[in-house]
Amino acid sequence: MISFITSNKGKYVEARAIIDGLEQKDLGYTEIQADTLEEVAVYGINEIMARLKEPAMLEDAGLFIEALGGFPGVYSAYVQKTIGNEGILRLMDGISNRKAFFKSVVVYSEPGLEPRMFQGIVEGQIGHEARGSSGFGYDPIFYVGEKSLAEMELAEKNRISHRAASMRALDEWLEGR
């Protein structure tokens, strides 16, 4: 059994479809201010492992927009909660470079094992308008090809999503050892 440390039921459901033997644990952990998702994730898992003497994983993700110097990046959740998609569209108004990527970092550890990191990335574009109603967060303004992530069926999104990719990478590593 692996404890997935998250308060987000949706993330857990997504992960469980890929990795066997997961269990959600809403333990809470310190998220630090840092330049990278990796630093946030490793700090978090080390704190968790000091309390929990069993296999555990957690995940952190963000949206990185090239023309905005990587904003909102590590602080994507906070930015979504405050200025939201409308704010991002305003910031991108008149900017022709719309390149962006979503990145997910999963970190896994167990007693006696240094944390192992796995990542998934999906490249796309910031659209000129929000479209679609599935998914959540930045999905309606993040386009891969002609469609926003919020216009995709869950199965289609899961084929390309950054989170599915990082979870699959962890799953392969778990299966392979």
Place this chain on the structure above:
Amino acid sequence: MISFITSNKGKYVEARAIIDGLEQKDLGYTEIQADTLEEVAVYGINEIMARLKEPAMLEDAGLFIEALGGFPGVYSAYVQKTIGNEGILRLMDGISNRKAFFKSVVVYSEPGLEPRMFQGIVEGQIGHEARGSSGFGYDPIFYVGEKSLAEMELAEKNRISHRAASMRALDEWLEGR
């Protein structure tokens, strides 16, 4: 002697003008992701006090814009580094409620003393353009009355600034005990 834990020489110079017996120590500490400056400051000073067995203080500050749900708030430094003042002006384009405040939180501790917090606030407005060249960060777009903070002489800014206010509050407490 009190150690002011900061990598920012400007902050130190500002503080030294108000509080006697300060010494800058660029030790570095963990800044957590949190909803409030207070949480960030207390976590930081507790970490410092576990390493440094002497009187110490640190400071955290942010700009809180009412119409943007308090954005950029705790993450003001990151937002300044990425989207900058131009980004804030874009986000505020067409918004008539320009109310904002700067807040500074100073936290002081010494062996055997629970951290003590002091705050300073300056209320103002987000302007429609950046003006002035003194100061740094958000100063050119933050107006108190007719002038932006970046159009003020240092002495004038220090009379009203959030950081000067929190430093004076600490100074008064230190003098008074």
